[in-house]
Amino acid sequence: MTEPTKLEGAGGRMAQYPPPERWDDWVEYEGSAWPKKVERHYILVPTVCFNCESACGQLAYVDRDTLEIRKIEGNPVHPGSRGRNCAKGPATLNQIQDPERILYPQRRAGERGSGRWERVSWDTALDDIAERIADAIRNERRDEVVYHVGRPGEDGYADRVLRAWGVDGHNSHTNICSSSARVGYALWMGHDRPSPDYANARFTLLISSHLETGHYFNPHAQRIIEGKLAGAKIAVMDPRLSNTASRADYWMPTKPGTEAAVLLAMAKIILDEELYDAPFMRRWWNWDEYMRAQRPQDEPTFENFLLALKQEYAQYTPEYAASLAGVSADMIVKVAREVGRAGSGFAAHNWRAAAAGNLGGWQVARCLFFLNALTGSVGTKGGTSPNWWDKFVPQPFLAPPPQKVWNEILWPREYPLAHHEMSILLPYFLKERRQKLSVYFTRVYNPVWTNPDGFSWIEALSDESMIGLHAALTPTWSETAWFADYVLPMGLGPERHDTHSYETHSGKWLGFRQPVLRVALERMGKPVQYTYEANPGEVWEEDEFWIELSWRIDPDGSLGVRQWFESPYRPGEKVTIDEYYQYMFEHNVPGLPEKAQAEDLTPLEYMRKYGVVEIAPTVYEVHENPVPESALEGTTVDPVTGLATKPGEPPSGKPIPLIGPWNAPGVEIDGVVREGFLTPSRKLEFYSPTMAEWGWPEQALPNYMESHVASTDPKGGTYILMPTFRLPTLIHTRSNNSKWLNEISHRHPLWIHPEDAERVGVRDEDLVKVITRIGHFVIRAWVTEGIRPGVVAASHHMGRWRLDRGFGTDRWSSALVDLTYENASTEGATWRIRQKEHVQPFESKDKDSSRVWWTDAGVHQNLTFPTQPDPVSGMHCWHQVVRLEAGGPDDQYGDIVVDTSKSFEIYKEWLAMTRPAPGPGGLRRPLWMFRPLKPDASTYKIPD
Numbered sequence: 001m002t003e004p005t006k007l008e009g010a011g012g013r014m015a016q017y018p019p020p021e022r023w024d025d026w027v028e029y030e031g032s033a034w035p036k037k038v039e040r041h042y043i044l045v046p047t048v049c050f051n052c053e054s055a056c057g058q059l060a061y062v063d064r065d066t067l068e069i070r071k072i073e074g075n076p077v078h079p080g081s082r083g084r085n086c087a088k089g090p091a092t093l094n095q096i097q098d099p100e101r102i103l104y105p106q107r108r109a110g111e112r113g114s115g116r117w118e119r120v121s122w123d124t125a126l127d128d129i130a131e132r133i134a135d136a137i138r139n140e141r142r143d144e145v146v147y148h149v150g151r152p153g154e155d156g157y158a159d160r161v162l163r164a165w166g167v168d169g170h171n172s173h174t175n176i177c178s179s180s181a182r183v184g185y186a187l188w189m190g191h192d193r194p195s196p197d198y199a200n201a202r203f204t205l206l207i208s209s210h211l212e213t214g215h216y217f218n219p220h221a222q223r224i225i226e227g228k229l230a231g232a233k234i235a236v237m238d239p240r241l242s243n244t245a246s247r248a249d250y251w252m253p254t255k256p257g258t259e260a261a262v263l264l265a266m267a268k269i270i271l272d273e274e275l276y277d278a279p280f281m282r283r284w285w286n287w288d289e290y291m292r293a294q295r296p297q298d299e300p301t302f303e304n305f306l307l308a309l310k311q312e313y314a315q316y317t318p319e320y321a322a323s324l325a326g327v328s329a330d331m332i333v334k335v336a337r338e339v340g341r342a343g344s345g346f347a348a349h350n351w352r353a354a355a356a357g358n359l360g361g362w363q364v365a366r367c368l369f370f371l372n373a374l375t376g377s378v379g380t381k382g383g384t385s386p387n388w389w390d391k392f393v394p395q396p397f398l399a400p401p402p403q404k405v406w407n408e409i410l411w412p413r414e415y416p417l418a419h420h421e422m423s424i425l426l427p428y429f430l431k432e433r434r435q436k437l438s439v440y441f442t443r444v445y446n447p448v449w450t451n452p453d454g455f456s457w458i459e460a461l462s463d464e465s466m467i468g469l470h471a472a473l474t475p476t477w478s479e480t481a482w483f484a485d486y487v488l489p490m491g492l493g494p495e496r497h498d499t500h501s502y503e504t505h506s507g508k509w510l511g512f513r514q515p516v517l518r519v520a521l522e523r524m525g526k527p528v529q530y531t532y533e534a535n536p537g538e539v540w541e542e543d544e545f546w547i548e549l550s551w552r553i554d555p556d557g558s559l560g561v562r563q564w565f566e567s568p569y570r571p572g573e574k575v576t577i578d579e580y581y582q583y584m585f586e587h588n589v590p591g592l593p594e595k596a597q598a599e600d601l602t603p604l605e606y607m608r609k610y611g612v613v614e615i616a617p618t619v620y621e622v623h624e625n626p627v628p629e630s631a632l633e634g635t636t637v638d639p640v641t642g643l644a645t646k647p648g649e650p651p652s653g654k655p656i657p658l659i660g661p662w663n664a665p666g667v668e669i670d671g672v673v674r675e676g677f678l679t680p681s682r683k684l685e686f687y688s689p690t691m692a693e694w695g696w697p698e699q700a701l702p703n704y705m706e707s708h709v710a711s712t713d714p715k716g717g718t719y720i721l722m723p724t725f726r727l728p729t730l731i732h733t734r735s736n737n738s739k740w741l742n743e744i745s746h747r748h749p750l751w752i753h754p755e756d757a758e759r760v761g762v763r764d765e766d767l768v769k770v771i772t773r774i775g776h777f778v779i780r781a782w783v784t785e786g787i788r789p790g791v792v793a794a795s796h797h798m799g800r801w802r803l804d805r806g807f808g809t810d811r812w813s814s815a816l817v818d819l820t821y822e823n824a825s826t827e828g829a830t831w832r833i834r835q836k837e838h839v840q841p842f843e844s845k846d847k848d849s850s851r852v853w854w855t856d857a858g859v860h861q862n863l864t865f866p867t868q869p870d871p872v873s874g875m876h877c878w879h880q881v882v883r884l885e886a887g888g889p890d891d892q893y894g895d896i897v898v899d900t901s902k903s904f905e906i907y908k909e910w911l912a913m914t915r916p917a918p919g920p921g922g923l924r925r926p927l928w929m930f931r932p933l934k935p936d937a938s939t940y941k942i943p944d
């Protein structure tokens with residue numbers, strides 16, 4: 001048996017692991033043969049986990065004799081995850097071996113949603129889809145091709161494909177996830193996410209349950225605990241006593257929607273007690289812009305600004321915030337002082353949680369970053385950096401120019417500041433006949449189940465006059481795939497190539513996901529041309545799918561598509577996946593060619609060997625970097641603002657920066673033009689001219705906005721439903737193909753405080769009817785003091801269902817249901833779901849399926865939520881105002897009733913809250929703001 005490497009003082013990395021030089025033949029004894037010592041020889045192939053957004057490194061153990069993947073563990077050389085995985089990482093093995101997975105392309109053989117399918121060849125599917133896309137391109141219907149992605153798991157590959165087609169078709173899941181938090185951060189610094197340096201922090205403030213479910217969960221959790229072990233204290237703002245809150249020094253169970261007020265009260269204490277970092281603020285805030293815009297009567301000095309700042313927030317006394325939030329003023333003061341004393345060592349994060357739940361949730365993230373900006377903990381050791389400093393996205397070969405079309409069904413004029421596509425509104429826009437879609441891809445996405453008001457999604461997906469063709473790219477059946485025209489089996493994490501890089505810590509790395517069996521075969525000297533040759537059944541990887549589809553869209557090159565898929569090494573021939581990454585790694589990853597050369601490897605061989613490359617071990621204070629002379633050529637420095645700008649118009653035909661001003665590479669601070677941040681001023685924008693100019697002057701500063709759930713009153717019968725929290729062992733909509741994860745987590749109770757339970761008249765396990773504005777669901781009560789009174793909560797993972805006893809959504813965790821509707825009109829219908837069979841054992845090639853002992857499939861609560869897009873960020877505001885009743889004799893666990901004509905009315909209600917474009921210059925949205933797949937600058941202007 002091979003001995004693992006042992007490291008003394010591993011510095012946060014694993015202390016024992018199989019050393020990379022032995023990954024070609026790693027020997028372990030077979031556990032099931034014990035007490036005999038039977039050797040197993042493994043090839044260890046590094047890849048990257050696909051079970052959440054963290055992209056932790058993995059090592060797949062491939063048996064050399066059987067070519068079976070026997071287990072999956074952490075990759076010890078990965079700088080983000082450092083050898084560790086959470087429970088969802090090793091469960092990847094279940095997903096590969098899942099007897100319910102789809103192995104061959106399917107085409108519907110009856111009406112959409114009828115459940116009748118036939119196996120077809122990949123050629124049939126590819127030719128059909130390619131011809132429809134080619135037709136849309138030929139006839140300039142480039143806004144009718146849409147790719148709707150849930151978990152991307154990659155950085156830029158699909159964007160390049162869409163750009164090569166010249167369509168404006170990128171559609172993400174982000175406005176059910178993080179749009180609001182992104183807007184809050186982007187207004188301050190351009191960058192739309194924080195990258196806290198938890199390991200070195202002196203104080204950490206978390207809004208959400210980061211230790212078990214935070215963004216970049218396992219890598220962040222490791223470092224939060226490291227910081228705590230080194231003496232840092234932690235505060236957690238969460239109405240629920242999560243595992244994270246239970247480990248915190250301060251648990252602040254704020255009333256949902258009041259978080260911004262509490263944060264502003266902390267800001268006031270930091271200001272009043274002069275705990276702020278004045279030199280940092282003087283140099284890096286756009287305080288002078290604020291003074292000119294909002295205090296023109298005052299001399300624009302920093303001293304006057306400080307006075308004005310104190311006046312702006314004078315009303316946010318701890319007592320006022322406490323009265324709104326229901327936490328003590330004393331605790332608010334204590335936490336504020338901890339933040340102030342931590343100074344540059346203050347780390348903070350708000351991802352989904354409060355930002356995702358509330359109208360104006362973007363102001364929560366903005367008010368949280370206000371504390372970083374006040375304490376000067378921006379980009380510092382132990383502080384909070386902008387995300388892009390800790391992330392690296394390599395360019396592929398040949399970049400197609402930006403598309404010259406603007407898709408109004410994804411980026412409607414009503415939401416000029418939405419951070420991502422208004423994907424949640426697609427069914428309503430289709431019903432309104434704003435536009436139709438010719439080809440609609442869903443990819444690792446299940447909007448029927450994941451989005452609010454899923455029945456409206458079913459109505460749109462079922463109507464061929466709204467969606468001409470729907471291809472679901474998915475490894476497993478889902479509630480959405482059921483309503484597709486093609487279901488195309490795509491590789492799971494260890495069956496595909498991707499690159500990605502995330503802000504897991506202060507440092508930069510590039511991960512390389514690879515198809516494990518393909519790489520193992522190649523290491524054994526057996527060449528593989530296409531990944532599907534090594535994958536099970538006829539499972540493709542998407543990279544090769546997109547190349548092949550693009551080639552068929554434009555076989556002779558006349559549409560201008562084919563050129564982007566020709567090999568950079570063999571002119572005129574189709575690029576291979578090896579060549580795609582070979583070029584990227586040889587040319588566009590700093591330091592990689594040198595590291596590879598040092599080991600006598602090519603850059604691609606290096607990435608195949610390690611699955612990752614570290615680009616920078618630490619990154620701090622990038623904003624202070626001087627802008628290189630070459631980038632300043634042709635710029636002049638504005639004497640008032642210090643901004644170095646180039647004259648002229650935004651260029652057409654060339655990409656404009658993904659974020660930040662297209663013509664201002666830096667700002668002069670202390671006589672040097674420095675990089676600064678990615679805002680229009682290149683400074684931290686306390687005052688946002690963008691908000692003022694685009695119709696929201698009253699929200700130009702960090703502010704507390706009243707949430708749509710503010711008026712609930714349990715005594716009057718209304719409660720806040722918090723449906724957003726995650727369990728650490730489930731994966732949104734993607735864990736029901738893992739038997740281990742379902743065996744661990746298979747209960748779906750409604751958290752309810754004893755006071756509320758008594759008022760409603762329910763006890764533990766009793767049925768509760770939760771009534772929303774469009775319908776109701778029936779769930780079981782869990783009476784607990786772990787949630788604040790007036791708030792009820794159910795995790796967002798469970799409630800999977802299927803319509804056929806034998807197949808559909810994986811049987812490890814789905815209920816067999818009756819789905820019916822009545823009173824159908826053009827605006828909707830009354831829909832019902834009733835569970836007929838709970839989870840139960842089933843026969844399959846996996847013997848464990850006959851041993852399933854759990855029964856609860858959960859309740860699909862999202863179906864009963866009206867869509868509530870925040871008028872600024874476009875984020876669906878997840879929290880619901882609900883009424884609660886004890887379940888009656890006609891109610892059954894899992895019942896759902898929804899009227900989609902009511903949800904259509906509520907869509908219009910929220911639409912009326914928007915302040916549509918055009919903005920300044922007749923534009924659709926600010927040029928500087930991030931937009932995935934940013935189109936040509938000329939498309940930003942709304943035609944006269």
Ligand code: SF4
Binds near residue numbers: 088217
């Ligand atoms: S945190 Fe867990 S699920 Fe997420 S990438 Fe890491 S191992 Fe996978």
